[in-house]
Amino acid sequence: MTIDLEALYIDLHRHPELSFQETRTAGVIAQHLTDLGIEFEEGIGKTGVAGVIRNGDGPVVWLRADMDALPVPEQTGLEYASTARGTDPAGNDVPVMHACGHDMHVTAMLGALERLVASTDEWSGTVVVVFQPAEEYGSGAQAMIADGVLDRFPKPDIVLGQHVTPLPAGTIGVRGGTQMAASDGLTVTLLGRGGHGSRPQATIDPVVMAAATVMRLQTIVSREIDPRDVAVVTVGSIHAGLKNNIIPAEAKLELSLRYPDDEARAAVLEKVERIVRAEAQASGAEEPPVIVTDHTLPPTINDVAATTRLTAAFDTAFGEGTVIDPGMFTGSEDVSWFAREAGVPLVYWFWGGVDPEAFAKAFAAGTVEHDIPTNHSPFFAPVIQPTLSRGVDALVVAAREFLGAPAA
Numbered sequence: 247m248t249i250d251l252e253a254l255y256i257d258l259h260r261h262p263e264l265s266f267q268e269t270r271t272a273g274v275i276a277q278h279l280t281d282l283g284i285e286f287e288e289g290i291g292k293t294g295v296a297g298v299i300r301n302g303d304g305p306v307v308w309l310r311a312d313m314d315a316l317p318v319p320e321q322t323g324l325e326y327a328s329t330a331r332g333t334d335p336a337g338n339d340v341p342v343m344h345a346c347g348h349d350m351h352v353t354a355m356l357g358a359l360e361r362l363v364a365s366t367d368e369w370s371g372t373v374v375v376v377f378q379p380a381e382e383y384g385s386g387a388q389a390m391i392a393d394g395v396l397d398r399f400p401k402p403d404i405v406l407g408q409h410v411t412p413l414p415a416g417t418i419g420v421r422g423g424t425q426m427a428a429s430d431g432l433t434v435t436l437l438g439r440g441g442h443g444s445r446p447q448a449t450i451d452p453v454v455m456a457a458a459t460v461m462r463l464q465t466i467v468s469r470e471i472d473p474r475d476v477a478v479v480t481v482g483s484i485h486a487g488l489k490n491n492i493i494p495a496e497a498k499l500e501l502s503l504r505y506p507d508d509e510a511r512a513a514v515l516e517k518v519e520r521i522v523r524a525e526a527q528a529s530g531a532e533e534p535p536v537i538v539t540d541h542t543l544p545p546t547i548n549d550v551a552a553t554t555r556l557t558a559a560f561d562t563a564f565g566e567g568t569v570i571d572p573g574m575f576t577g578s579e580d581v582s583w584f585a586r587e588a589g590v591p592l593v594y595w596f597w598g599g600v601d602p603e604a605f606a607k608a609f610a611a612g613t614v615e616h617d618i619p620t621n622h623s624p625f626f627a628p629v630i631q632p633t634l635s636r637g638v639d640a641l642v643v644a645a646r647e648f649l650g651a652p653a654a
């Protein structure tokens with residue numbers, strides 16, 4: 247019996263689950279793995295699932311799909327739009343939507359597994375499939391690694407994965423080298439001395455300290471980074487004080503930092519720390535500021551040789567011109583932890599989910615940014631076909647490229 251992939255996609259789309267709560271999704275996956283005769287384990291890194299197809303000697307290829315959805319109210323107007331609700335980590339009741347397309351990732355992966363199981367006489371080696379929770383928290387991959395997924399399954403020779411994106415359906419976007427940025431989230435607490443708003447001379451004002459710090463942080467990208475390089479320093483949150491006539495004792499800043507590689511990361515982090523400390527000192531702070539790293543995502547770096555090889559395989563399978571270089575994305579991903587931890591190459595590609603005609607029309611009008619909803623938008627709605635079939639084919643082509651030939 248073959249899997250009805252379109253029905254599966256619609257079912258997953260209607261039942262999205264927040265990060266680390268993907269229990270129904272994991273159950274659907276487990277049922278299909280059972281039906282396909284694939285050996286698997288559940289509950290890895292809380293809600294993760296991993297399985298293995300052993301098919302003789304040869305390379306071990308890891309295929310990864312993420313499973314989680316987002317607290318976004320779906321506004322696509324689709325007949326199968328989500329009306330689901332969930333509870334976020336703060337205990338709030340929130341709408342839930344597959345606004346990043348991870349339902350497409352899971353469906354395409356199950357379709358690819360079905361094809362790989364049906365064609366074991368055409369390849370040899372081992373396929374390990376990883377259904378990862380909580381990509382949107384940036385912590386699901388590390389949770390699975392901490393729970394021993396690299397020891398419980400054959401170690402990879404290469405890690406492969408894909409993400410649906412607002413490119414025309416049919417198109418694949420991939421580049422060797424840095425594909426997605428590294429990212430850190432920092433919380434900076436500036437410590438002053440509180441007092442009466444009428445007597446500033448008796449205080450150390452953290453509001454002024456914060457204002458100067460935010461402004462000076464802007465000079466990292468504009469004055470200290472080579473204009474040919476990419477970096478982002480965003481202060482997304484600033485909090486201090488409760489009332490106009492009280493000078494508060496502290497101010498909190500939340501920063502989102504992005505960069506293409508570890509070298510740039512070290513450089514930007516050093517500059518942020520230098521400025522934060524220096525501005526505190528300039529304000530006469532009696533205690534140094536406290537800088538806490540809330541999360542770290544490594545850059546998603548595609549192995550250049552493996553990417554060249556895979557691009558050629560995609561061109562052969564889908565025709566010249568299917569693969570484009572989408573440039574580096576300033577978004578971030580946690581997929582590369584699996585490859586980094588195992589010390590093996592990674593190739594992570596994007597595949598299009600937008601109706602090609604709608605895309606061409608928006609492109610001609612110069613309105614792609616306005617008319618084509620991106621991931622995380624309440625209007626994000628990949629067309630089911632040819633997105634799904636291309637996603638299945640891409641995974642099969644990629645896996646087969648790095649698996650071995652059948653024993654003679």
Ligand SMILES: [Zn+2]
Pocket residue numbers: 346382621622
């Ligand atoms: Zn996302």
Ligand SMILES: [Zn+2]
Pocket residue numbers: 346347348381409621
């Ligand atoms: Zn995503």
